[in-house]
Amino acid sequence: MNVLKLIYKNFLRHKLRSLLTMLGIAVAVLAFGLLRTVVTSWSYGVEASSANRLITRHAVSFIFPLPYSYRSQIEAIPGVTKVSFANWFQGTFKDQRFENFFPRVAVDPETIFDVYTEYTVPQEQLTNFKKQRNSCIVGKKLVEKYGFKIGDIINVTGDIYPGEWQFVVAGVYSGKDKSADETQMFFQWEYLNERSRQVASWATDHVGWYIIQIGNMNEAPAVSEAVDAIFANSAAKTKTETEKAFQQSFVSLSGAIITSLELVSYVIIGIILMVLANTIIMSARERIREYAVLKTLGFTSFHIVGLIAGESLFISMIGGTVGLLLTFPICQGFGAQFSTLFPVFKVAVSTMVMAMSFAVLVGVVAAIFPAYRSARMTIVDGLRQIG
Amino acid sequence: MATLVEVKNVTKVYHRDTLEIPVLQNISLDVPEGEFLALMGPSGSGKTTLLNLISGIDQPTSGAIVIAGTDISRLNESALAKWRSRNIGFVFQFYNLLPVLTAYENVELPLLLTNLTKKERKERVEMVLKVVGLDDRMEHYPKQLSGGQQQRVAIARAVVTDPTVLIGDEPTGDLDRKSAEEILTLLERLNKEFKKTIIMVTHDPHAAQSARIIRHLDKGELTAN
Numbered sequence: 001m002n003v004l005k006l007i008y009k010n011f012l013r014h015k016l017r018s019l020l021t022m023l024g025i026a027v028a029v030l031a032f033g034l035l036r037t038v039v040t041s042w043s044y045g046v047e048a049s050s051a052n053r054l055i056t057r058h059a060v061s062f063i064f065p066l067p068y069s070y071r072s073q074i075e076a077i078p079g080v081t082k083v084s085f086a087n088w089f090q091g092t093f094k095d096q097r098f099e100n101f102f103p104r105v106a107v108d109p110e111t112i113f114d115v116y117t118e119y120t121v122p123q124e125q126l127t128n129f130k131k132q133r134n135s136c137i138v139g140k141k142l143v144e145k146y147g148f149k150i151g152d153i154i155n156v157t158g159d160i161y162p163g164e165w166q167f168v169v170a171g172v173y174s175g176k177d178k179s180a181d182e183t184q185m186f187f188q189w190e191y192l193n194e195r196s197r198q199v200a201s202w203a204t205d206h207v208g209w210y211i212i213q214i215g216n217m218n219e220a221p222a223v224s225e226a227v228d229a230i231f232a233n234s235a236a237k238t239k240t241e242t243e244k245a246f247q248q249s250f251v252s253l254s255g256a257i258i259t260s261l262e263l264v265s266y267v268i269i270g271i272i273l274m275v276l277a278n279t280i281i282m283s284a285r286e287r288i289r290e291y292a293v294l295k296t297l298g299f300t301s302f303h304i305v306g307l308i309a310g311e312s313l314f315i316s317m318i319g320g321t322v323g324l325l326l327t328f329p330i331c332q333g334f335g336a337q338f339s340t341l342f343p344v345f346k347v348a349v350s351t352m353v354m355a356m357s358f359a360v361l362v363g364v365v366a367a368i369f370p371a372y373r374s375a376r377m378t379i380v381d382g383l384r385q386i387g
Numbered sequence: 388m389a390t391l392v393e394v395k396n397v398t399k400v401y402h403r404d405t406l407e408i409p410v411l412q413n414i415s416l417d418v419p420e421g422e423f424l425a426l427m428g429p430s431g432s433g434k435t436t437l438l439n440l441i442s443g444i445d446q447p448t449s450g451a452i453v454i455a456g457t458d459i460s461r462l463n464e465s466a467l468a469k470w471r472s473r474n475i476g477f478v479f480q481f482y483n484l485l486p487v488l489t490a491y492e493n494v495e496l497p498l499l500l501t502n503l504t505k506k507e508r509k510e511r512v513e514m515v516l517k518v519v520g521l522d523d524r525m526e527h528y529p530k531q532l533s534g535g536q537q538q539r540v541a542i543a544r545a546v547v548t549d550p551t552v553l554i555g556d557e558p559t560g561d562l563d564r565k566s567a568e569e570i571l572t573l574l575e576r577l578n579k580e581f582k583k584t585i586i587m588v589t590h591d592p593h594a595a596q597s598a599r600i601i602r603h604l605d606k607g608e609l610t611a612n
Contacts, residue, residue, distance in 0.1 A: 002499065009487040293483040296444050297497045297544075298472020300465055379444040383479075 029323025065206035125171025284370035292382025320359025397450030425598035476545030535566025
């Protein structure tokens with residue numbers, strides 16, 4: 001026998017209490033992991049954004065379009081290597097349910113995959129996409145979710161751009177790494193522009209935003225200033241920023257929700273700390289006499305602290321590990337269910353480290369008070385305890 | 388025989404809030420090596436307090452307690468714990484075995500503080516359990532043993548480190564007559580065969596007869612031999 005075995009046997013003394021506490025920690029770590037993954041996935045676009053891409057949008061708001069004619073002027077700015085553009089289409093696929101939402105974007109087929117090098121499309125499919133006006137390229141995850149095949153027709157009901165729209169699947173793109181968003185549908189901007197003459201004349205010959213590829217990321221500030229300077233006196237003034245800043249501005253719109261989720265995740269840790277502390281305090285109180293006996297045998301206060309902290313850590317570590325292991329399949333299921341909302345939903349390493357660190361911290365903190373009290377207790381007082 | 392335990396002018400006063408409760412007053416007592424001493428006295432006479440002081444689980448307010456040449460009243464808490472692990476075997480009235488450990492594991496407990504190997508520990512534990520007649524109950528948990536058997540395990544736990552002094556605080560106080568006799572016989576055997584110095588507190592005059600020396604305490608003072 002050794003001290004670890006004694007810790008283990010003490011843990012088994014009240015099996016139900018120990019298991020319920022452990023389960024509570026597991027659920028808390030799971031909830032923490034899930035919430036943290038929501039938080040980190042929310043801003044995945046910020047992390048995945050490229051340093052050598054700039055986004056130019058309307059200075060007032062993203063919802064106002066910019067003239068297509070800006071394109072050639074932007075292309076002429078030194079440092080710019082390629083200019084592409086896109087329009088947010090939105091629309092409704094199947095029904096209004098959130099799970100059927102995925103980004104539908106009108107793009108320039110000639111340049112879009114040149115600036116978004118993290119996406120790959122088979123050459124033949126890309127050629128077909130460029131040839132057919134009403135074709136589209138869909139992300140791999142959409143194919144997995146809806147079973148789209150080449151040649152299928154995707155029916156979308158327009159809202160910003162009213163009417164019934166039909167898109168023919170010409171190809172499937174996939175990401176070069178796991179951080180790439182594979183839940184979008186790209187279709188030809190020309191198709192949108194052509195039909196907008198009848199349904200949304202305000203949008204004709206306009207684009208939602210420009211995507212500017214630059215040769216040297218250090219030139220981003222200078223190029224941004226140059227772009228905005230050109231259109232400073234135009235009717236549609238521009239705001240140019242790095243893609244990261246652009247993505248960040250979307251994330252910051254939901255900053256209060258994210259902050260709330262983060263706060264809740266820490267509150268959960270706080271609650272489970274109280275639960276574990278309560279369990280350990282109860283256990284230590286029941287064993288005061290035993291600790292006094294151990295001290296009589298020659299065990300020191302240090303040993304007693306070790307026994308109490310060891311048991312607390314044992315419960316928190318096992319519970320934490322179970323919770324963390326459960327986090328992966330739960331997050332996988334959650335991510336699959338909300339794949340279009342969270343294109344990339346994976347448990348970050350930082351989340352795993354934080355979850356386990358909190359489990360350890362909770363184990364240590366929960367033991368402080370009972371360990372301190374038991375260590376300070378005199379043998380004579382301990383032996384007087386009944387129970 | 389040389390004096391093993393020397394209690395020199397020991398006074399013990401407990402403090403409860405602002406109240407001072409004198410428990411022992413200027414006690415002096417010598418116990419020769421290899422003796423079996425019984426301390427008797429009514430409840431509240433201070434016999435358990437004296438036992439606690441001799442076993443180093445409490446400290447005197449004044450005076451000195453010298454055991455085998457070591458003045459334990461001068462040792463700090465950690466030194467005292469180490470000293471106890473090597474020199475004191477304690478038998479409680481209510482056995483105080485750890486309920487989650489088997490008889491074997493309970494007896495092995497004090498040996499975890501030594502440098503003995505697992506094999507050496509096993510040999511020692513098996514030997515003392517054989518001495519107390521429980522070598523066939525090693526894997527039993529305390530709740531699976533009778534009161535007398537539990538007390539024999541407690542005695543095995545107390546002697547497994549071969550301590551300098553064996554202390555018994557009413558070791559038969561919670562036992563029926565037959566079990567009490569067995570325990571007293573065992574203590575006598577440990578004293579005679581294994582030359583263990585034993586100091587035992589008891590209310591029971593019959594139990595005290597097992598000892599070779601009987602001292603009486605009354606109101607914190609030793610009254611007669």
